[in-house]
Amino acid sequence: MTTRVPIVVGNWKLHKTVSESVATTDALVDLLPKRGRAEIAVAPVFTALMGVAAQLKGSRVALGAQDLHWEAKGAFTGEVGPLQLVDVGCAFVIIGHSERREYFAETDERVARKVRSALDHGLKPIVCVGESLQTREAGDAEPHVVAQVDAALQSVQPADLASLVIAYEPIWAIGTGRTASPTDAEQMHAAVRAQVQRSHGVPAGEGLRILYGGSVKPENAGELMLQPNIDGALVGGASLDAASFAAIVAAAD
């Protein structure tokens, strides 16, 4: 029996203005039961962080950002760093999402620096890993994902793993309506956990939370999260609507 606390995170990506983000947050806070087993976070665009933070005060929902720069300050035009995220009330930060890896030249090395910086500033990294369809069809999914995890955790200590979350998001399942089967997802999650137990020790690996992401919906969330190594969900499309996100949280609760 697992004692890991499930966690459900909504990644709003490049959707919603400030007022739309605030309205969705209000609706979500209204819909959610005041207490529940799961931890919850939403990650709006940078410009909406402050507005959403104000609406989340006193609720059970935490705030997350979708990226950060590893430097705390300096001449880095256009970047947002850990101090700003903490200042605005973020507890979590998504790092290494496949969309950043694909469109914004995010590398394993940059992911590792961001993870270290987030931890050093008291932010909880949600580290995303996942394989392309081509990699899966070539039979290389597991070594690919395990290598991404190894790279991201290279300067992470075992004790840090209590405040870090990994999200396995197969790229072919993101926004496609095509979910990994619970069995396939579970197999990957178990492989990731086994690897982290080898690299960081059994207790730290056992406590690490590993989320599944990729077309998670109210209809499939329960079955996915019933798998022993799936500790929650990172939700894109279905998190944009308060009712469907609340239904996914209900499955985790």
Ligand code: 13P
């Ligand atoms: P979808 O839930 O829209 O497939 O997105 C998943 C995702 O990328 C979350 O980070």
